[in-house]
Amino acid sequence: MADQGLLGFAFAQSPEYVAPHGTNEAIFGTNPLAIGIPRSSGCESLVLDMATSVMAYYGIHEAKAAGRPLPPNVAYDSEGNPTQDPTSALSGALLVFDRSHKGSHLALMVEILAGALVGADVQNKKTANNWGTLLFAIDPAELGPTDDFHTKTEAIIARVRSARKLPGVSEILMPGERGNRLARRVVESGQIEVEANLTQQLRECAAG
Known part of the structure; x- marks a missing residue:
């Protein structure tokens, strides 16, 4: 949408994996959201793409396959x-990304917009297999x-980029910039790095 000159918004609900702030019970999904901002000609669109959980659900499976523990407090x-x-x-349950009421409330908004508003299930989502997405x-x-x-x-972006940097900070990145650079390296190399144990499990699944 952003690449076509539109402001794009996406909100996605998912099964119960995340505990709202103040509880340890999984009620929200990882509930990602994305906002795409079109830019002037020759500039990549500015795209915020984030889960409202402290880590992506895939990250848990990756850690499990690798046999490594999760970080503390997640x-x-x-x-x-x-x-x-x-x-x-x-x-069990993941925490929200900032481990506070702010992240929890943002996850709640995604749950309502991508769940209640579009008619998706909001209870027993894992078994209902009917969760929603809102795009506009x-x-x-x-x-x-x-x-x-x-x-x-562009003035806002330039102002942020040129702001006085903290010690050890060489560059202030815009949303999506790190991922775009990684994607370009992957395309140029023709290779995607996947955890070794997970690769083996995928091969076993593919072999039947």
């Missing part, structure tokens, strides 16, 4: 105890001159 087991064991976390776009031309919008967008 998950509960099925009894509600903090855990670093990926297997226990899969039957806004044409910036409907709100004012697009040239002015692009000029001001």
Whole structure:
């Protein structure tokens, strides 16, 4: 949507994997959201793409396959105890990304927009197998001159990039920039790095 000059918005609900702040019970999904901002000609669209959970669900499976523990303070087991064991976390709950009420409330908004609003299930989502997604776009031309919008967008980005940097910080990245660079390296090399044990499990599944 952003590449076509529109402001793009995406909200995705998923089964119960994440505990709201103040509880250890999984109610939300990882509930990712994305916002795409079109930019002036020759510039890559600005795309925020994030889960509202402290880590992506795939990250738990990757840690399990690799036989490594999760970082501390990211998950509960099925009894509600903090855990670093990926297997226990899969039957328990993840925390929200900032471990506070702010991340929890953002996850709640995604749950409502991509669940209740679009008619998806909001209870027993793992068994219902019916969770929702909300996508919509806004044409910036409907709100004012697009040239002015692009000029001001670039001014904001330039101001952030040129801000006084903290010690040890060499560059201030925009949303999606790190991922875009990684994607280009993957395309150029023709290879995607996958954890060794997970690769083996995928090969075993493919072999039947």
